Amino acid sequence: xKKELIESVLDNWDITEPYIIETLGQSSEDLPRSIYRVxxxxxxxxxxxxxxxxxxTVISNMQAHLFLGNAHSLAPKLYPTKEGTYYIxxxxxxxxxxxxxxxxx
Numbered sequence: 001x002k003k004e005l006i007e008s009v010l011d012n013w014d015i016t017e018p019y020i021i022e023t024l025g026q027s028s029e030d031l032p033r034s035i036y037r038v039x040x041x042x043x044x045x046x047x048x049x050x051x052x053x054x055x056x057t058v059i060s061n062m063q064a065h066l067f068l069g070n071a072h073s074l075a076p077k078l079y080p081t082k083e084g085t086y087y088i089x090x091x092x093x094x095x096x097x098x099x100x101x102x103x104x105x
């Protein structure tokens with residue numbers, strides 16, 4: 001996914017001066033999602049972008065994160081957009097913004 005698209009997408013969330021720290025996974029024919037670690041003045045986040053999948057799959061993924069992450073702290077928390085939704089659709093891709101979790105072994 002292009003950097004300009006990612007920067008445009010991040011404007012949908014209430015994040016102060018977001019920037020891409022690194023690409024954690026890039027979409028391909030075998031993997032229809034891209035994952036980015038995003039930084040800001042407040043925190044780090046993970047932005048997941050999905051292409052070529054049905055909206056029902058995105059909704060199912062979102063509902064699982066809301067239940068496991070937001071309600072029970074068993075998965076990364078999802079952040080709502082400025083509009084109050086938990087995902088957006090832009091240029092044929094769906095995007096979710098979630099908490100960045102650091103695992104320490």
